Amino acid sequence: MKGNEIFLEALRKDTEMWDAFTGKNENPNLVSSKYEGNDRQKIMVPAVSEYLTHHGYQVSYPDGKRFAICLTHDVDDIYPPLSHKALSCLYSLISLDIPRLKQDLFWERKGRKSSPYLNFREIMDLERKYGAKSTFYFMTALRDPVRFRYNIGEIKDELREIVKSGWDVGLHGGYYSYDDPQAIQAEKDRLEKALGKEVIGYRNHYLRFKVPDTWAHLEKCGFLFDTTYGYTNTVGFRNGLCHPFRPFNPKTGNQMKIFEIPLHIMDGALFDLTGNYQQAWQITENMIDRAANCSGILTVLWHNSVFNCPFRAKWKKIYEKILEYGQKKNAWMTSSTEIWGWWKEHGY
Numbered sequence: 001m002k003g004n005e006i007f008l009e010a011l012r013k014d015t016e017m018w019d020a021f022t023g024k025n026e027n028p029n030l031v032s033s034k035y036e037g038n039d040r041q042k043i044m045v046p047a048v049s050e051y052l053t054h055h056g057y058q059v060s061y062p063d064g065k066r067f068a069i070c071l072t073h074d075v076d077d078i079y080p081p082l083s084h085k086a087l088s089c090l091y092s093l094i095s096l097d098i099p100r101l102k103q104d105l106f107w108e109r110k111g112r113k114s115s116p117y118l119n120f121r122e123i124m125d126l127e128r129k130y131g132a133k134s135t136f137y138f139m140t141a142l143r144d145p146v147r148f149r150y151n152i153g154e155i156k157d158e159l160r161e162i163v164k165s166g167w168d169v170g171l172h173g174g175y176y177s178y179d180d181p182q183a184i185q186a187e188k189d190r191l192e193k194a195l196g197k198e199v200i201g202y203r204n205h206y207l208r209f210k211v212p213d214t215w216a217h218l219e220k221c222g223f224l225f226d227t228t229y230g231y232t233n234t235v236g237f238r239n240g241l242c243h244p245f246r247p248f249n250p251k252t253g254n255q256m257k258i259f260e261i262p263l264h265i266m267d268g269a270l271f272d273l274t275g276n277y278q279q280a281w282q283i284t285e286n287m288i289d290r291a292a293n294c295s296g297i298l299t300v301l302w303h304n305s306v307f308n309c310p311f312r313a314k315w316k317k318i319y320e321k322i323l324e325y326g327q328k329k330n331a332w333m334t335s336s337t338e339i340w341g342w343w344k345e346h347g348y
C-alpha cells in the first residue's frame with residue numbers, strides 16, 4: 001500500500017478522525033468559510049495529520065527538505081482603491097515619509113504601469129532571496145460586490161513574466177462564482193487567454209466555498225487542485241490536516257479526483273486575531289512548527305497589496321519572517337502547482 005491508500009485506510013479506522021477529515025460536524029450550508037465553533041485552540045492542532053503520521057502515512061520532499069510552506073498571493077487589486085490611497089497617504093504623512101507620500105499621491109502621472117500594486121517582480125525578488133517561489137491567483141470575474149477589480153488583458157506581460165521566472169499563476173474565482181460552474185469556466189478561459197497557458201489551480205475570492213459542490217464544479221471545469229479550504233475569520237487547520245488531500249464526496253461515497261491544498265493562514269485573518277506583531281509571529285511560528293513536526297505543509301496567503309502598503313508594513317514583515325524561518329528550518333517553500341505535482345507524482 002502507498003500514500004493515498006494508507007491515508008484512507010488509517011482514517012477509516014477512527015470515526016473521530018474520519019469525521020474531522022470530511023468536515024462532518026460543519027454547517028452544511030456554510031459558504032463564508034467562517035469558523036463557527038467555540039474552541040479555537042482545537043483548530044490550532046493538525047490532529048488528523050498527526051494521527052496519520054503515527055499510522056504509517058509518510059511523506060518526503062525534494063532535496064531532503066523536511067516539510068513545506070506553500071506560498072500564495074491573491075491579487076484582488078492591481079491599482080490601489082481610493083480607501084487604500086487615503087490610508088497610505090495618512091500613514092506616510094504621520095511617519096513624515098515625504099517621498100512615499102508623493103508616490104502615493106502622484107504615481108498615476110508616470111502611467112498606470114507604475115501602480116504600487118503591480119509589484120509581482122518585487123515579491124518574486126524577495127522570495128528568490130530565500131530560495132522560495134509562490135503562486136499568484138488572478139481575478140477575471142466581471143461581477144464583484146465591492147467594485148470591478150481589473151481587466152486581466154492589461155497585464156499580459158506581467159503574467160507571462162511570472163511564469164517565465166518559474167513562478168505560478170492560478171485563478172482567483174469571483175465572489176459569486178463558487179456555485180456557478182459557467183462563471184468559473186468563463187473566468188478560466190479569460191485567464192488562459194491572457195496567459196497563453198493552461199490554468200490548473202484555483203482559489204475563490206473571500207474564500208467563498210460550498211463543500212463538496214465547489215470541488216465538483218472545479219473538477220468539471222478542468223481544475224486539478226483548489227486552495228480555498230481554510231478560514232476567513234481565524235487561522236488554523238480546518239479539517240485537522242496540514243497535508244494536501246483528495247476530498248471525500250459524501251454525495252457519491254467516493255474520493256474526488258481534485259486535490260485540496262488546505263489554507264492555514266490568511267494575512268488579514270491573522271491580524272484580526274491580534275494587531276500585535278509579536279503575537280502574530282508567535283501564532284505563525286507555532287503553526288509552522290506543528291506542520292514541520294508531522295512533515296506536512298503550511299499554506300499561507302499574503303495579498304500582493306500588503307507588499308506596498310504603508311499601513312500594512314507589519315503584515316509584510318511577518319511574511320519576510322516566514323521566509324527567513326522557513327529557510328532556517330529547511331522547508332521547501334514553493335508554489336501550489338509544485339506541491340500539487342509532487343503529491344500527484346508520489347501518489348500521496
Ligand SMILES: [Zn+2]
Binds near residue numbers: 074075076172204206
Ligand atoms: Zn480575493
